[in-house]
Amino acid sequence: MGSMSQQQFENFTASSLYCDKCKAAMPVRERLLLILPDKEVYDYLCTGCASSVGQREVTAGEKLMAQAATPRRARRAAPAPRLHL
Numbered sequence: 001m002g003s004m005s006q007q008q009f010e011n012f013t014a015s016s017l018y019c020d021k022c023k024a025a026m027p028v029r030e031r032l033l034l035i036l037p038d039k040e041v042y043d044y045l046c047t048g049c050a051s052s053v054g055q056r057e058v059t060a061g062e063k064l065m066a067q068a069a070t071p072r073r074a075r076r077a078a079p080a081p082r083l084h085l
């Protein structure tokens with residue numbers, strides 16, 4: 001139980017990056033490209049032409065820091081889990 005309400009914000013975190021093909025700053029979609037034991041590699045795809053415009057590596061340490069600094073949005077959405085029996 002509880003698995004149905006998995007967070008959907010995760011691929012909505014990226015903003016805009018410059019795309020060579022579109023010659024403009026385009027909204028990008030973040031996609032998990034590679035999972036390594038100590039880090040994860042994300043690929044940024046242009047939403048206009050679907051080409052890769054950048055990559056980002058997130059180490060385990062950075063991930064922990066990101067979790068510590070939880071965005072207010074997420075906290076507001078789910079302040080505390082509640083169980084209804």
Ligand SMILES: [Zn+2]
Nearest residue numbers: 019022046049
């Ligand atoms: Zn593009």
